[in-house]
Amino acid sequence: MSTAAPSRPPRRPIFLGVDVGTGSARAGLFDDGGRLLGCASSPIQIWKEGDCVEQSSTDIWLAICTAVKAACSLANISGNEVTSLGFAATCSLVAVDYDGEPVTVSWSGDTRRNVIVWMDHRAVKQAERINSSKSPVLEYCGGAVSPEMQPPKLLWVKENLQESWSLAFRWMDLSDWLSYRATGDDTRSLCTTVCKWTYLGHAHMQQTNEIDSRDMEARGWDDDFWEEIGLGDLVDGHHSKIGRSVAFPGHALGSGLTPDVAKARKLELGLVAGIPVGTSLIDAHAGGVGVMESVPATVSESKEADEEAICHRMVLVCGTSTCHMAISKTKLFIPGIWGPFWSAMVPQYWLTEGGQSATGALLDYVIENHVASPHLANRAASRSVSIFELLNEILESLKQEVGPPFLAALTNDIHVLPDFHGNRSPIADPQSKGIICGLTLDTSEKQLALLYLATVQGIAYGTRHIVEHCNAHGHKIDTLLACGGLAKNSLFIQEHADIIGHPIVLPREKESVLLGAAILGAVASNKYSTVREAMKALNAAGQVIYPSKDSKVRTYHDAKYRIFRDLYEQQLSHRSMIKEALS
Structure with a gap:
């Protein structure tokens, strides 16, 4: 009598997320409870020369392969066990030729340097010219493009590197290039195209719904805009150079991971060919997807229906820069704030995006350029702690020594306007400069700690400015969620x-951007039917940080916030005086 073979237990899903930041490529593996099983990173090369900041897509891909294999090893997971893959990356611009080979975007002519990094500000003048066009598409990016967006950078290349312009067959956001490199499918993401390329996602979806919901043909490009700014050649040939098809984040690409990418040889990923790969997200937006449903019931939020409570939250993705993201059911036009972007992060919601171009980068700059920094760094290394932890300890000691009523009051004489890389939001002034008011001849570690604290506060005042500005234009933000290194x-x-003045929720898992990227693959694998469903299943809250209940703390920060706002007004006055003197 024959018996049936025992059934195998169902294969547990393991979702792989890859994130390419400014300085490294990272990979993280998650289970179907959203728990991090293992992660690893690998550094990537960067070239900085004045306003030009460049990278190599070849170098980035090799770093990804290294990180993926290391993450699998640390998690004791075989590449054969990974069930899906999603990518997130900085909104950097990649140029490749017809064969997919790098095309230089560098004055140096170095063919490796085919990526213009997000923070690159070479195209300030091109951005100003584009903004002078007053095109209707600009209404959907806060009224003006930033030099960090792709149209100004593309125009710069056309005007300065003619050979590269003629050689480039595809211009891609970095995260789209990664998914294309993995699958061979050139479908672009609504996230990248809407947020950084002036693609009109709402127009795309309106026309798509009228035709066929499965039709991903890119109908959201405004050809008149590209013609008017001098880039009409990009929309010839059905937009093949900038995106012929566009899809929601998490849309399954092609036939999944291609065999030549899956195989282990030549430092490739070492995964199984055919596993689903989801349409990508910008890294900050992946952070939003990784945390936005992480608010515990104990946090006092809006009393509106649970489905709308998500519209009262703002996500802070705090890394080299900080991105501030909130969503709404209706479109909100907010001067100086990017958006409204349709379905650019959470499908079917409008995204509002603010930002500060230098936060982690600014703290590093302030610390590393102080005379006490080398000694402080050595002390931190000898104790195996971060320099931030050591500075925080120094500030606690100073509080005991000096005796102010609360730690923040140590900076009563130091005020920082953190616009060292311009103001992205809400003033949208790339010409704005940083200001430090209250310097002395003191070169001690204690003085560096005070300068560090004042810089942290300046960054926080900038975030307060963004939150207040958004709420004054229709948002009702009452809870913040924070992720990223800072x-x-x-x-x-x-x-x-x-x-x-609002509580800040931290996620249970520290690698929220990687989780957001992993969610894209999970949706592509049909484990979840929508990104929102996957967020609800995989997001989880950790610690909640509440504002101080001491009224003196609020009064103190209100006063310093007024000083913060006044520093920019003074800068405008000084700028006007100098302009008049030189005229």
Whole structure:
């Protein structure tokens, strides 16, 4: 008598997320409870020369392969066990030729340097010219493009690197290039195209719904805009150079991971061919997807229906820069704030996006350029702690020594306007400069700690400005969620909570951007029917940081916030005086 073979237990899903930041490529593996099983990173090369900041897509891909294999090893997971893959990356611009080979975007002519990094500001003049066009598409990016967006950068290349312009067959956002490199499918993401290329996602969906919901043909490009700014050649040939098809984040691409990418040889990923790969997200937006449903019931939020409570939250993705993202059911036009972007992060919702171009980068700059920095760094290394942890300890000691009523009051004489890389939001002034008011001849570690604290506060005042500005134009933000490297700094988060006056929720898993990227693959694998469903299943809250209940703390920060706002007004006055003197 024959018996049936025992059934195998169902294969547990393991979702792989890959994130390419400014300085490294990272990979993280998650289970179907949203728990991180293992992650690893690998550094990537960067070239900085004045306003030009460049990278190599070849170098980035090799770093991804290294990180994926290391993450699998650390998690004790075989590449054969990974069930899906999603990518997130900085909104950098990649140029490749017809064969997919790099095309230089560098004055140096170095063919490796085919990526213009998001923070690159070479195209300030091109951005100004584009904004002078007053095109209707500009209404959907806060009224003006930033030099960090792709149209100004593309125009710069056309005007300065003619050979590269003629050689380039595809211009792609970095995260779209990664998914294309993995699958061979050139479908672009609504996230990248809407947020950085002036693609009109709402027009795309309106026309798509009228035709066929499965039709991903890119109908959201405004050809008149591209013609008017001098880039009409990009929309010839059915937009093949900038995106012929566009899809929601998490849309399954092609036939999944291609065999030549899956195989282990030549430092490729070492995964199974054919596993689903989801349409990508910008890294900050992946952070939003990784945390936005992480608010516990104990946090006092709006009493509206649960489905709409998500519209009262703002996500802070705090890394080299900080991105501030909130969503709404209706479109909100907010001067100086990017958007409204249709379905650019959470499908079927409008995205509002603010940002500060230098936060983590600014803290590094302030610390590393102080004379006390080398000694402080050595002390931190000898104790195996971060320099931020050591500075936070120094500030606690100073509080005991000096005796102010609360730690924040140590900066009563130091005020920082953090616009060292311009103001992205809400003033949208790339010409704005940083200001430090209150310097002395003191070169001690204690003085560096005070300068560090004042800089943290300046960044937090900038976030308060963005939150207040958004709420004044239709949002009702009452809860913040923070992720990214700076979110691990307790002082940074507490100062933000005290200054903004709202609770800040931290995620259970620290690698929220990687989780957001992994969610894209999970949706592509049909484990979840929508991104929102996957967010609800995989997001989880950790610690909640509440604002101080001490009224003196609020009064103090209100006064310093007025000084913060006044520093920019003074800068405008000084700029006007000098302009008049030189005229």
